[in-house]
Amino acid sequence: EEKGYAPLCSGLEDFYTRRMYLRIQDCFNRPITSAPKTWIDVVRRCSTDNNSILNPTGETIRCLNLGSYNYLGFAGHDDYCTPRVIESLKTYSPSTSSVRVDGGTTILHEELENEIARFIGKPAAVVFGMGYATNSAIIPSIISKGGLIISDSLNHNSIINGARGSGASVEVFQHNNPSHLEEVLRKQIAKGQSRLHRPWKKILVIVEGIYSMEGEICNLPEIVSVCKKYKAHVYLDEAHSVGALGKSGRGVCDLLGVDPEDVDIMMGTFTKSFGSCGGYIAASKEIIQYLKYICPAHLYATSMSPPAVQQAISALRVISGEDGSNRGAQKLARIRENSNFFRSELQKMGFDVLGDNDSPVMPIMLYNPAKMPAFSRQCLQHNLAVVTVAFPATPLLLSRARICISAAHTREDLNKALMIIGKIGDRIDIKYFPAEPKKT
Numbered sequence: 001e002e003k004g005y006a007p008l009c010s011g012l013e014d015f016y017t018r019r020m021y022l023r024i025q026d027c028f029n030r031p032i033t034s035a036p037k038t039w040i041d042v043v044r045r046c047s048t049d050n051n052s053i054l055n056p057t058g059e060t061i062r063c064l065n066l067g068s069y070n071y072l073g074f075a076g077h078d079d080y081c082t083p084r085v086i087e088s089l090k091t092y093s094p095s096t097s098s099v100r101v102d103g104g105t106t107i108l109h110e111e112l113e114n115e116i117a118r119f120i121g122k123p124a125a126v127v128f129g130m131g132y133a134t135n136s137a138i139i140p141s142i143i144s145k146g147g148l149i150i151s152d153s154l155n156h157n158s159i160i161n162g163a164r165g166s167g168a169s170v171e172v173f174q175h176n177n178p179s180h181l182e183e184v185l186r187k188q189i190a191k192g193q194s195r196l197h198r199p200w201k202k203i204l205v206i207v208e209g210i211y212s213m214e215g216e217i218c219n220l221p222e223i224v225s226v227c228k229k230y231k232a233h234v235y236l237d238e239a240h241s242v243g244a245l246g247k248s249g250r251g252v253c254d255l256l257g258v259d260p261e262d263v264d265i266m267m268g269t270f271t272k273s274f275g276s277c278g279g280y281i282a283a284s285k286e287i288i289q290y291l292k293y294i295c296p297a298h299l300y301a302t303s304m305s306p307p308a309v310q311q312a313i314s315a316l317r318v319i320s321g322e323d324g325s326n327r328g329a330q331k332l333a334r335i336r337e338n339s340n341f342f343r344s345e346l347q348k349m350g351f352d353v354l355g356d357n358d359s360p361v362m363p364i365m366l367y368n369p370a371k372m373p374a375f376s377r378q379c380l381q382h383n384l385a386v387v388t389v390a391f392p393a394t395p396l397l398l399s400r401a402r403i404c405i406s407a408a409h410t411r412e413d414l415n416k417a418l419m420i421i422g423k424i425g426d427r428i429d430i431k432y433f434p435a436e437p438k439k440t
Protein backbone atom coordinates (compact mmCIF):
# COMPACT_ATOMS: atom_id res chain seq x y z
CA GLU A 1 0.00 0.00 0.00
CA GLU A 2 3.03 2.18 0.39
CA LYS A 3 3.26 4.58 -2.55
CA GLY A 4 -0.04 3.26 -3.86
CA TYR A 5 1.15 -0.32 -4.46
CA ALA A 6 -1.23 -3.12 -3.53
CA PRO A 7 0.09 -6.11 -1.58
CA LEU A 8 0.45 -9.34 -3.60
CA CYS A 9 -2.34 -11.08 -1.71
CA SER A 10 -4.95 -8.39 -2.44
CA GLY A 11 -7.48 -8.42 -5.22
CA LEU A 12 -9.00 -11.75 -4.18
CA GLU A 13 -12.74 -12.03 -3.79
CA ASP A 14 -13.71 -9.78 -0.90
CA PHE A 15 -15.56 -12.71 0.64
CA TYR A 16 -12.32 -14.53 1.36
CA THR A 17 -11.03 -11.75 3.51
CA ARG A 18 -14.12 -11.52 5.67
CA ARG A 19 -14.32 -12.98 9.16
CA MET A 20 -17.09 -15.33 8.10
CA TYR A 21 -14.95 -17.26 5.67
CA LEU A 22 -12.10 -17.42 8.14
CA ARG A 23 -14.48 -18.97 10.65
CA ILE A 24 -15.37 -21.86 8.40
CA GLN A 25 -11.89 -22.74 7.21
CA ASP A 26 -12.06 -26.02 9.10
CA CYS A 27 -14.64 -27.24 6.52
CA PHE A 28 -12.07 -27.07 3.72
CA ASN A 29 -8.59 -28.46 3.12
CA ARG A 30 -9.10 -31.20 5.71
CA PRO A 31 -6.03 -33.41 5.29
CA ILE A 32 -6.53 -37.15 4.89
CA THR A 33 -4.17 -39.87 6.04
CA SER A 34 -5.43 -42.76 3.89
CA ALA A 35 -6.37 -43.57 0.29
CA PRO A 36 -9.72 -42.00 -0.73
CA LYS A 37 -11.54 -45.35 -0.47
CA THR A 38 -15.03 -46.03 0.87
CA TRP A 39 -13.64 -45.47 4.36
CA ILE A 40 -11.24 -42.58 4.69
CA ASP A 41 -9.18 -41.11 7.56
CA VAL A 42 -9.81 -37.39 7.90
CA VAL A 43 -7.95 -34.95 10.16
CA ARG A 44 -10.32 -32.65 12.03
CA ARG A 45 -9.13 -29.14 12.78
CA CYS A 46 -10.71 -26.34 14.76
CA SER A 47 -11.75 -22.96 13.50
CA THR A 48 -11.87 -20.49 16.34
CA ASP A 49 -13.39 -17.17 17.16
CA ASN A 50 -10.13 -15.32 16.73
CA ASN A 51 -9.90 -16.59 13.15
CA SER A 52 -6.98 -18.91 13.66
CA ILE A 53 -6.80 -22.63 13.15
CA LEU A 54 -5.69 -23.66 16.63
CA ASN A 55 -5.10 -27.31 16.16
CA PRO A 56 -2.57 -27.85 13.38
CA THR A 57 -2.37 -31.61 13.77
CA GLY A 58 -5.89 -32.44 14.88
CA GLU A 59 -7.46 -35.80 15.63
CA THR A 60 -7.97 -38.34 12.86
CA ILE A 61 -11.51 -39.54 12.27
CA ARG A 62 -12.41 -42.64 10.25
CA CYS A 63 -15.26 -41.63 7.96
CA LEU A 64 -17.55 -43.15 5.39
CA ASN A 65 -16.43 -41.37 2.25
CA LEU A 66 -19.13 -39.56 0.27
CA GLY A 67 -16.81 -36.92 -1.09
CA SER A 68 -14.21 -38.41 -3.45
CA TYR A 69 -14.70 -38.97 -7.18
CA ASN A 70 -14.04 -42.67 -6.66
CA TYR A 71 -16.94 -43.58 -8.97
CA LEU A 72 -15.87 -47.11 -9.85
CA GLY A 73 -14.00 -47.87 -6.64
CA PHE A 74 -10.49 -47.94 -8.13
CA ALA A 75 -9.08 -45.78 -5.30
CA GLY A 76 -6.84 -47.75 -2.96
CA HIS A 77 -5.85 -51.34 -3.63
CA ASP A 78 -7.19 -53.18 -6.65
CA ASP A 79 -6.07 -56.75 -7.33
CA TYR A 80 -5.64 -56.10 -11.06
CA CYS A 81 -4.36 -52.50 -11.12
CA THR A 82 -2.12 -52.14 -8.07
CA PRO A 83 0.57 -54.79 -8.87
CA ARG A 84 0.89 -53.34 -12.38
CA VAL A 85 1.21 -49.80 -11.01
CA ILE A 86 3.93 -50.94 -8.58
CA GLU A 87 5.75 -52.63 -11.45
CA SER A 88 5.59 -49.45 -13.57
CA LEU A 89 6.90 -47.41 -10.64
CA LYS A 90 9.92 -49.73 -10.42
CA THR A 91 10.50 -49.64 -14.17
CA TYR A 92 9.91 -45.97 -14.90
CA SER A 93 9.99 -44.07 -11.53
CA PRO A 94 7.33 -41.51 -10.54
CA SER A 95 8.36 -39.00 -13.18
CA THR A 96 9.70 -39.03 -16.74
CA SER A 97 11.56 -35.81 -15.90
CA SER A 98 10.99 -34.75 -19.51
CA VAL A 99 8.41 -33.21 -21.77
CA ARG A 100 6.65 -35.49 -24.22
CA VAL A 101 8.74 -34.56 -27.23
CA ASP A 102 12.10 -34.85 -25.42
CA GLY A 103 12.18 -38.27 -23.80
CA GLY A 104 8.93 -37.96 -21.85
CA THR A 105 7.03 -40.46 -23.98
CA THR A 106 7.15 -44.00 -22.62
CA ILE A 107 5.61 -47.00 -24.34
CA LEU A 108 2.91 -46.73 -21.66
CA HIS A 109 1.89 -43.24 -22.80
CA GLU A 110 1.39 -44.51 -26.35
CA GLU A 111 -0.50 -47.55 -25.10
CA LEU A 112 -2.87 -45.38 -23.07
CA GLU A 113 -3.46 -43.04 -26.01
CA ASN A 114 -4.35 -45.95 -28.29
CA GLU A 115 -6.57 -47.62 -25.72
CA ILE A 116 -8.48 -44.54 -24.62
CA ALA A 117 -9.12 -43.57 -28.27
CA ARG A 118 -10.47 -47.05 -29.00
CA PHE A 119 -12.61 -47.01 -25.84
CA ILE A 120 -14.10 -43.59 -26.59
CA GLY A 121 -14.69 -44.44 -30.25
CA LYS A 122 -12.38 -41.84 -31.77
CA PRO A 123 -9.47 -42.40 -34.20
CA ALA A 124 -6.75 -40.92 -31.95
CA ALA A 125 -5.98 -39.40 -28.54
CA VAL A 126 -3.31 -37.49 -26.67
CA VAL A 127 -2.84 -37.49 -22.88
CA PHE A 128 -1.71 -34.72 -20.53
CA GLY A 129 -0.43 -34.67 -16.95
CA MET A 130 -3.43 -32.77 -15.58
CA GLY A 131 -7.13 -32.68 -16.39
CA TYR A 132 -7.46 -28.99 -15.55
CA ALA A 133 -4.56 -28.10 -17.86
CA THR A 134 -6.05 -30.26 -20.60
CA ASN A 135 -8.96 -27.83 -20.92
CA SER A 136 -7.08 -24.66 -20.17
CA ALA A 137 -4.30 -25.46 -22.67
CA ILE A 138 -6.22 -27.23 -25.43
CA ILE A 139 -8.98 -24.70 -25.93
CA PRO A 140 -6.50 -21.90 -26.81
CA SER A 141 -4.74 -24.35 -29.16
CA ILE A 142 -7.82 -24.96 -31.27
CA ILE A 143 -9.48 -21.55 -31.34
CA SER A 144 -8.23 -17.99 -31.19
CA LYS A 145 -9.08 -14.38 -32.16
CA GLY A 146 -11.72 -14.35 -34.87
CA GLY A 147 -13.32 -17.50 -33.50
CA LEU A 148 -16.39 -17.77 -31.28
CA ILE A 149 -16.79 -19.99 -28.22
CA ILE A 150 -20.32 -20.65 -27.00
CA SER A 151 -20.05 -22.08 -23.50
CA ASP A 152 -22.65 -23.59 -21.15
CA SER A 153 -23.25 -21.17 -18.27
CA LEU A 154 -22.21 -23.79 -15.69
CA ASN A 155 -19.05 -25.05 -17.36
CA HIS A 156 -16.07 -25.85 -15.16
CA ASN A 157 -13.47 -23.23 -14.30
CA SER A 158 -10.80 -24.98 -16.43
CA ILE A 159 -13.01 -24.43 -19.50
CA ILE A 160 -13.65 -20.79 -18.58
CA ASN A 161 -9.92 -20.30 -18.15
CA GLY A 162 -9.16 -21.92 -21.51
CA ALA A 163 -11.87 -19.90 -23.25
CA ARG A 164 -10.62 -16.61 -21.78
CA GLY A 165 -7.02 -17.41 -22.62
CA SER A 166 -7.85 -18.28 -26.23
CA GLY A 167 -8.56 -14.70 -27.36
CA ALA A 168 -11.74 -15.91 -29.09
CA SER A 169 -15.04 -14.12 -28.43
CA VAL A 170 -17.01 -15.90 -25.73
CA GLU A 171 -20.80 -16.14 -25.46
CA VAL A 172 -22.64 -18.10 -22.80
CA PHE A 173 -25.85 -20.06 -23.26
CA GLN A 174 -28.34 -21.00 -20.56
CA HIS A 175 -27.35 -24.16 -18.75
CA ASN A 176 -28.13 -27.32 -20.75
CA ASN A 177 -30.66 -25.47 -22.88
CA PRO A 178 -30.41 -26.33 -26.63
CA SER A 179 -33.12 -23.79 -27.60
CA HIS A 180 -31.13 -20.98 -26.03
CA LEU A 181 -27.96 -22.31 -27.68
CA GLU A 182 -29.77 -22.10 -31.02
CA GLU A 183 -30.89 -18.55 -30.26
CA VAL A 184 -27.30 -17.49 -29.47
CA LEU A 185 -25.97 -19.23 -32.61
CA ARG A 186 -28.60 -17.62 -34.83
CA LYS A 187 -27.87 -14.17 -33.41
CA GLN A 188 -24.12 -14.58 -33.81
CA ILE A 189 -24.32 -15.90 -37.37
CA ALA A 190 -26.70 -13.08 -38.33
CA LYS A 191 -23.82 -10.68 -37.69
CA GLY A 192 -22.45 -11.72 -41.12
CA GLN A 193 -22.75 -9.20 -43.99
CA SER A 194 -24.84 -11.55 -46.11
CA ARG A 195 -26.60 -14.89 -45.79
CA LEU A 196 -23.50 -16.66 -47.13
CA HIS A 197 -20.93 -14.77 -45.11
CA ARG A 198 -19.98 -16.33 -41.77
CA PRO A 199 -18.74 -13.69 -39.37
CA TRP A 200 -16.66 -16.18 -37.34
CA LYS A 201 -13.66 -18.23 -38.49
CA LYS A 202 -15.01 -21.12 -36.46
CA ILE A 203 -17.55 -21.68 -33.74
CA LEU A 204 -16.90 -24.02 -30.83
CA VAL A 205 -19.71 -25.07 -28.50
CA ILE A 206 -18.41 -26.39 -25.15
CA VAL A 207 -20.46 -28.60 -22.85
CA GLU A 208 -19.87 -31.17 -20.08
CA GLY A 209 -21.08 -34.77 -19.84
CA ILE A 210 -22.09 -34.47 -16.17
CA TYR A 211 -22.05 -31.01 -14.61
CA SER A 212 -19.91 -31.34 -11.51
CA MET A 213 -21.82 -28.97 -9.22
CA GLU A 214 -25.30 -29.90 -10.48
CA GLY A 215 -25.12 -33.64 -11.20
CA GLU A 216 -27.04 -33.02 -14.42
CA ILE A 217 -26.39 -35.01 -17.58
CA CYS A 218 -25.80 -33.07 -20.80
CA ASN A 219 -28.67 -32.91 -23.25
CA LEU A 220 -26.17 -34.03 -25.90
CA PRO A 221 -28.46 -35.32 -28.70
CA GLU A 222 -30.22 -31.97 -29.03
CA ILE A 223 -27.04 -29.94 -28.60
CA VAL A 224 -25.33 -31.97 -31.33
CA SER A 225 -28.27 -31.50 -33.68
CA VAL A 226 -28.30 -27.70 -33.15
CA CYS A 227 -24.53 -27.60 -33.75
CA LYS A 228 -24.87 -29.60 -36.97
CA LYS A 229 -27.56 -27.23 -38.22
CA TYR A 230 -25.29 -24.19 -37.69
CA LYS A 231 -22.00 -25.92 -38.56
CA ALA A 232 -20.55 -25.37 -35.09
CA HIS A 233 -17.95 -27.75 -33.62
CA VAL A 234 -18.73 -29.60 -30.39
CA TYR A 235 -16.27 -29.90 -27.46
CA LEU A 236 -17.44 -32.31 -24.74
CA ASP A 237 -15.78 -32.49 -21.29
CA GLU A 238 -16.42 -35.96 -19.89
CA ALA A 239 -14.38 -35.58 -16.67
CA HIS A 240 -17.28 -36.94 -14.58
CA SER A 241 -19.09 -39.07 -17.16
CA VAL A 242 -16.39 -41.22 -18.78
CA GLY A 243 -16.32 -44.53 -16.94
CA ALA A 244 -19.40 -43.60 -14.93
CA LEU A 245 -22.21 -43.38 -17.49
CA GLY A 246 -23.59 -45.73 -20.10
CA LYS A 247 -23.92 -49.48 -20.28
CA SER A 248 -20.26 -49.92 -21.21
CA GLY A 249 -18.98 -46.86 -19.31
CA ARG A 250 -18.18 -44.91 -22.45
CA GLY A 251 -19.89 -41.80 -21.12
CA VAL A 252 -22.73 -39.64 -22.24
CA CYS A 253 -22.63 -40.75 -25.92
CA ASP A 254 -23.03 -44.34 -24.74
CA LEU A 255 -25.92 -43.42 -22.41
CA LEU A 256 -27.86 -41.24 -24.84
CA GLY A 257 -27.05 -42.99 -28.12
CA VAL A 258 -24.97 -40.22 -29.71
CA ASP A 259 -22.40 -41.24 -32.33
CA PRO A 260 -18.94 -40.10 -31.09
CA GLU A 261 -18.32 -39.07 -34.73
CA ASP A 262 -20.73 -36.18 -34.09
CA VAL A 263 -18.62 -34.78 -31.24
CA ASP A 264 -15.48 -33.15 -32.61
CA ILE A 265 -13.42 -33.07 -29.43
CA MET A 266 -13.94 -35.50 -26.57
CA MET A 267 -12.07 -34.40 -23.47
CA GLY A 268 -11.88 -36.40 -20.25
CA THR A 269 -9.83 -36.98 -17.11
CA PHE A 270 -8.39 -40.07 -15.44
CA THR A 271 -8.92 -38.59 -11.98
CA LYS A 272 -12.41 -39.87 -11.34
CA SER A 273 -13.59 -43.26 -12.61
CA PHE A 274 -10.03 -44.46 -13.34
CA GLY A 275 -8.57 -43.62 -9.92
CA SER A 276 -5.55 -41.95 -11.51
CA CYS A 277 -4.31 -38.53 -12.64
CA GLY A 278 -4.18 -36.67 -15.94
CA GLY A 279 -6.44 -35.86 -18.86
CA TYR A 280 -6.96 -36.75 -22.50
CA ILE A 281 -8.29 -35.37 -25.76
CA ALA A 282 -9.77 -37.86 -28.23
CA ALA A 283 -10.50 -36.63 -31.75
CA SER A 284 -9.65 -37.17 -35.42
CA LYS A 285 -6.09 -38.15 -36.36
CA GLU A 286 -5.55 -34.71 -37.92
CA ILE A 287 -6.58 -32.83 -34.77
CA ILE A 288 -4.44 -35.00 -32.49
CA GLN A 289 -1.43 -34.69 -34.79
CA TYR A 290 -1.93 -30.93 -34.90
CA LEU A 291 -2.15 -30.73 -31.09
CA LYS A 292 1.03 -32.75 -30.74
CA TYR A 293 2.80 -30.21 -32.93
CA ILE A 294 1.52 -27.02 -31.42
CA CYS A 295 -0.04 -27.47 -27.97
CA PRO A 296 2.23 -25.92 -25.29
CA ALA A 297 1.03 -28.46 -22.69
CA HIS A 298 2.41 -31.22 -24.93
CA LEU A 299 5.60 -29.40 -25.90
CA TYR A 300 6.60 -27.71 -22.65
CA ALA A 301 5.09 -29.64 -19.72
CA THR A 302 6.56 -32.78 -18.14
CA SER A 303 4.53 -35.76 -19.28
CA MET A 304 1.98 -37.70 -17.25
CA SER A 305 3.55 -39.74 -14.43
CA PRO A 306 4.14 -43.36 -15.64
CA PRO A 307 2.47 -45.05 -12.62
CA ALA A 308 -0.57 -42.81 -13.21
CA VAL A 309 -0.53 -43.85 -16.89
CA GLN A 310 -0.38 -47.50 -15.86
CA GLN A 311 -3.26 -47.07 -13.39
CA ALA A 312 -5.39 -45.53 -16.17
CA ILE A 313 -4.52 -48.36 -18.60
CA SER A 314 -5.30 -51.06 -16.02
CA ALA A 315 -8.59 -49.48 -14.90
CA LEU A 316 -9.58 -49.07 -18.56
CA ARG A 317 -8.94 -52.78 -19.15
CA VAL A 318 -11.13 -53.71 -16.19
CA ILE A 319 -13.93 -51.39 -17.36
CA SER A 320 -13.83 -52.74 -20.92
CA GLY A 321 -13.56 -56.37 -19.77
CA GLU A 322 -10.13 -56.78 -21.39
CA ASP A 323 -8.74 -57.98 -18.06
CA GLY A 324 -10.71 -61.16 -18.74
CA SER A 325 -13.23 -60.68 -15.91
CA ASN A 326 -16.70 -59.18 -15.73
CA ARG A 327 -15.77 -56.91 -12.82
CA GLY A 328 -16.04 -53.84 -15.05
CA ALA A 329 -19.62 -54.62 -16.02
CA GLN A 330 -20.47 -55.31 -12.38
CA LYS A 331 -18.98 -52.01 -11.27
CA LEU A 332 -20.96 -50.14 -13.93
CA ALA A 333 -24.21 -51.81 -12.91
CA ARG A 334 -23.42 -51.10 -9.28
CA ILE A 335 -22.72 -47.39 -9.66
CA ARG A 336 -26.01 -46.98 -11.49
CA GLU A 337 -27.97 -48.91 -8.84
CA ASN A 338 -26.24 -47.12 -5.95
CA SER A 339 -26.74 -43.67 -7.48
CA ASN A 340 -30.40 -44.21 -8.27
CA PHE A 341 -31.10 -45.74 -4.85
CA PHE A 342 -29.36 -42.94 -2.92
CA ARG A 343 -30.95 -40.14 -4.93
CA SER A 344 -34.47 -41.50 -4.59
CA GLU A 345 -34.09 -42.17 -0.84
CA LEU A 346 -32.85 -38.61 -0.23
CA GLN A 347 -35.79 -37.25 -2.21
CA LYS A 348 -38.25 -39.41 -0.26
CA MET A 349 -36.87 -37.88 2.97
CA GLY A 350 -37.68 -34.39 1.65
CA PHE A 351 -34.23 -33.16 0.59
CA ASP A 352 -33.90 -30.92 -2.44
CA VAL A 353 -31.52 -33.00 -4.56
CA LEU A 354 -30.26 -31.80 -7.92
CA GLY A 355 -29.18 -33.88 -10.89
CA ASP A 356 -30.43 -36.68 -13.11
CA ASN A 357 -31.00 -40.37 -12.63
CA ASP A 358 -27.87 -42.46 -13.28
CA SER A 359 -25.62 -39.54 -12.27
CA PRO A 360 -23.35 -40.37 -9.29
CA VAL A 361 -23.02 -36.64 -8.53
CA MET A 362 -25.74 -35.61 -6.09
CA PRO A 363 -25.94 -32.07 -4.72
CA ILE A 364 -28.15 -31.67 -1.63
CA MET A 365 -29.25 -28.06 -1.56
CA LEU A 366 -28.56 -26.17 1.66
CA TYR A 367 -29.20 -22.68 0.15
CA ASN A 368 -28.37 -20.56 3.23
CA PRO A 369 -24.55 -20.25 3.45
CA ALA A 370 -24.72 -20.54 7.26
CA LYS A 371 -26.05 -24.11 6.91
CA MET A 372 -22.95 -25.16 5.05
CA PRO A 373 -20.50 -25.28 8.00
CA ALA A 374 -23.23 -26.76 10.22
CA PHE A 375 -23.81 -29.60 7.75
CA SER A 376 -20.13 -30.19 7.14
CA ARG A 377 -19.16 -30.26 10.83
CA GLN A 378 -22.07 -32.43 11.91
CA CYS A 379 -21.33 -34.95 9.18
CA LEU A 380 -17.72 -35.17 10.34
CA GLN A 381 -18.86 -35.57 13.93
CA HIS A 382 -20.93 -38.55 12.79
CA ASN A 383 -18.09 -40.09 10.74
CA LEU A 384 -19.28 -38.96 7.31
CA ALA A 385 -16.86 -37.25 4.93
CA VAL A 386 -18.80 -34.92 2.65
CA VAL A 387 -17.87 -32.03 0.41
CA THR A 388 -19.75 -28.78 0.92
CA VAL A 389 -19.68 -26.07 -1.69
CA ALA A 390 -20.45 -22.39 -1.38
CA PHE A 391 -19.56 -19.04 -2.88
CA PRO A 392 -17.54 -18.44 -5.05
CA ALA A 393 -17.92 -21.97 -6.51
CA THR A 394 -21.73 -21.44 -6.41
CA PRO A 395 -23.87 -18.30 -6.20
CA LEU A 396 -24.01 -17.02 -2.59
CA LEU A 397 -27.49 -18.34 -1.81
CA LEU A 398 -27.08 -21.71 -3.53
CA SER A 399 -24.78 -23.47 -1.06
CA ARG A 400 -24.90 -27.22 -1.26
CA ALA A 401 -23.38 -30.49 -0.13
CA ARG A 402 -22.08 -32.43 -3.10
CA ILE A 403 -22.33 -36.19 -2.57
CA CYS A 404 -20.37 -38.51 -4.86
CA ILE A 405 -21.56 -42.10 -4.97
CA SER A 406 -19.22 -45.01 -5.68
CA ALA A 407 -19.67 -48.52 -7.00
CA ALA A 408 -17.63 -49.52 -3.94
CA HIS A 409 -20.35 -48.40 -1.49
CA THR A 410 -22.34 -51.27 -0.07
CA ARG A 411 -26.07 -50.99 0.58
CA GLU A 412 -25.21 -51.00 4.29
CA ASP A 413 -22.87 -48.00 3.78
CA LEU A 414 -25.56 -46.11 1.91
CA ASN A 415 -28.26 -46.86 4.48
CA LYS A 416 -25.97 -45.69 7.28
CA ALA A 417 -25.22 -42.45 5.40
CA LEU A 418 -28.93 -41.89 4.74
CA MET A 419 -29.79 -42.32 8.39
CA ILE A 420 -27.14 -39.79 9.49
CA ILE A 421 -27.92 -37.26 6.76
CA GLY A 422 -31.64 -37.60 7.56
CA LYS A 423 -31.06 -36.72 11.23
CA ILE A 424 -28.75 -33.80 10.43
CA GLY A 425 -31.31 -32.62 7.88
CA ASP A 426 -33.96 -32.39 10.61
CA ARG A 427 -31.61 -30.72 13.04
CA ILE A 428 -30.45 -27.93 10.73
CA ASP A 429 -33.73 -27.72 8.83
CA ILE A 430 -32.72 -28.46 5.26
CA LYS A 431 -35.58 -30.74 4.23
CA TYR A 432 -37.40 -28.37 1.95
CA PHE A 433 -40.09 -30.79 0.74
CA PRO A 434 -42.58 -32.95 2.64
CA ALA A 435 -41.23 -36.44 3.29
CA GLU A 436 -42.95 -39.36 1.59
CA PRO A 437 -44.80 -41.61 4.07
CA LYS A 438 -42.81 -44.76 4.77
CA LYS A 439 -44.29 -47.97 3.29
CA THR A 440 -44.96 -50.54 6.00
Ligand code: PMP
Residues within 6 Å of the ligand: 130, 131, 132, 133, 135, 156, 158, 208, 212, 237, 239, 240, 269, 270, 271, 278, 279
Ligand atom coordinates in the same frame (compact mmCIF):
# COMPACT_ATOMS: atom_id res chain seq x y z
N1 PMP B 1 -13.40 -30.70 -16.07
C1 PMP B 1 -14.37 -30.85 -15.15
C2 PMP B 1 -15.79 -30.84 -15.59
C3 PMP B 1 -14.04 -31.05 -13.79
O1 PMP B 1 -15.01 -31.19 -12.88
C4 PMP B 1 -12.68 -31.06 -13.41
C5 PMP B 1 -12.25 -31.23 -11.96
N2 PMP B 1 -13.02 -31.95 -11.15
C6 PMP B 1 -11.72 -30.88 -14.40
C7 PMP B 1 -12.10 -30.70 -15.70
C8 PMP B 1 -10.25 -30.87 -14.04
O2 PMP B 1 -9.79 -32.16 -13.94
P1 PMP B 1 -8.66 -32.66 -12.94
O3 PMP B 1 -9.24 -32.57 -11.56
O4 PMP B 1 -8.47 -34.05 -13.38
O5 PMP B 1 -7.48 -31.80 -13.10
